[in-house]
Amino acid sequence: MEKEFDKQDAKCSSEQFLRTLGVNSIDCDFITLQHQLERALAKQTIDSPPTHWEDEYIGRLLSSGDSVLDLGCGNGELLASIAELADVRCQGVECDRKAALTCIEKGLPVCLMDLDKVLENVQPQSFTYAVLERTLQTLPQPLETLKEMLRVARYGVVSFPNFAHWSVRLSFALGGRMPITGSLPYHWYDTPNIHLCSINDFLDWIAENRLRVCQAWAYLDDEVVEFVAAKHNIAAREVLFVIESPVCA
């Protein structure tokens, strides 16, 4: 009983200390962090999310007559899987020449252009979905791009690595170096990720802009759950959101 009280006390004082440092939103404590680590240790394996785990869930959204603008479409994995569905209009945008060439070989329409340049030329509500898979964190103006996506499409579909995943926190806190994890495989000097964020950061932005999350998926350590809540801020490696602007709804 006395020991428990000590723990609580320690937690209170550390929270207080963090607040004095200007950390105003505390979403976990050392014990939760430790539990996550222990769970992972017990399982022995920690799987990185397979690339394009999102595609399956995005595919489920689509029905005949829909249209998809894939921003940063890479080798066209998502569009190629969509192309199997009848009557879905696709347009890819990619800035890597080799990747674009792969799309062309697959018979996918792709513009080898800067995605902002494409977006500014698309008329409002030209697509059902504007997709941004694992690209948000690499954009110079991520929020502008998100707003543009919601201008040209009914729904924005966004996935990104969650920078608040416990492995990132521990990697930095205990490793003392810029975190390198399965979802964030880069060194500080070669990373394309210039605007990383956590789930809570993203949800804050959604709330501030009065947008709505229609659907969401979180890739936890070993499973995909079909909702995203604040508690996933520590447990989710990657997330996929479908958002919309109520103005257009």
Add this chain to the structure above:
Amino acid sequence: MTDLVTFQERQRPSRTTTADPPDSPRSVGWTHAKRMTLATTDVPFILDSGYPLAPLEVEYETYGTLNADKSNAIFIPHALTGDAHIAGWDADASETYRPWRLRYPGWWDAMVGPGKPFDTNRFFIIGMNVAGSCYGSTGPSSINPATGKPYGLDFPFITVGDWVRMEAMLLDELGIDRLYAVCGGSLGGQQSLEWALAYPERVQKCIVLAASPVLSAQGLAFNAVARQAIMHDAHFNNGNYYGGVRPDMGLAAARMLAHITYLSGRGMDVKFGRRRQRDFYANHTFDVEFAVESYLEHQGETFVERFDANSYLYVTRAQDYFDAAEKWGEGDLRKAFTRIKSEMMVVSFSSDWLYPPEASEEFVRALLHDRIPVTYVQLETSYGHDAFLVEEEAVGELLTAFLKGKSKLRCVK
């Protein structure tokens, strides 16, 4: 003299140094031009201008084999001064008949042949010389049935739209209803676009290289100066020079000017710089001293051997008049493009200032606006407008990929 040869080779890296000989397994081999009569005095071809052109004969060539369901045909329209001889070696060329064809193969031999991007083992390739030109199709040097003499400037004005209608007629005669692809560069690219607009149901894949829906004011200006050079030649004689001295000086000057527009400033600096032909000092003459002068002189000289000055007037005018928005969309490109049903690929070249990337992007913008799926690539190059012919590897790679694409995606409005 050695110098001259060296940089001519550099100017045409592929066509002189790596051209496939006729016996190469990658060449379509020896070719023969074919002729087709598209209109007779009984049934003339009514041009866009309203003029009933008759007779109308066109020269064309084909390579590869048309498959049983006629689904492998690709039409390749040529650019300003091109011809139907796209690939291989003209078996009928001689020292007196089209002698330049003894020296090099068809104008896009690098792209058309067995195992090449337009793989003749797979595709049936068709090329046609446009009317108004001078390579076997009816043009200003043809006999005007009304006078029994060459048309000269009595030849009617002709448009890109006329050419594409003639091309469609040729395909009708060949029994080809639908093209797997149409692909052209420059003025050939404008014909490709016209195909997608005039015959949306007949074109599955449309490829437009180094071309835009209109020629810019700068392009119009260059064409105007070129025509002035021809028409002010002492021997032009209002276009009636056939059988006499030809306006070679004017035509050569027109070609020299055009060649400046085909290169880029940087490309010229790299290729020629301020290098002199023979001496390292100024000779104080107006003769050819700089390497770039020699290059242009050479381009002019070889061009007058193979092209007719009147034809140059007519084909540049057709290029001037082409305006896809005006013809199909009452001035609105976006309205015009709603007709398109083909899969589109647009390719621009970074240093092209005749049909600059910005113009191609306008093209792409209109397609995006109309919700038409489009593939767009801008290739980095210092070769300028010429890049669509010179950048063989990069262009070939794109063509191969686009032609291979299974095209599951349809345009859903």
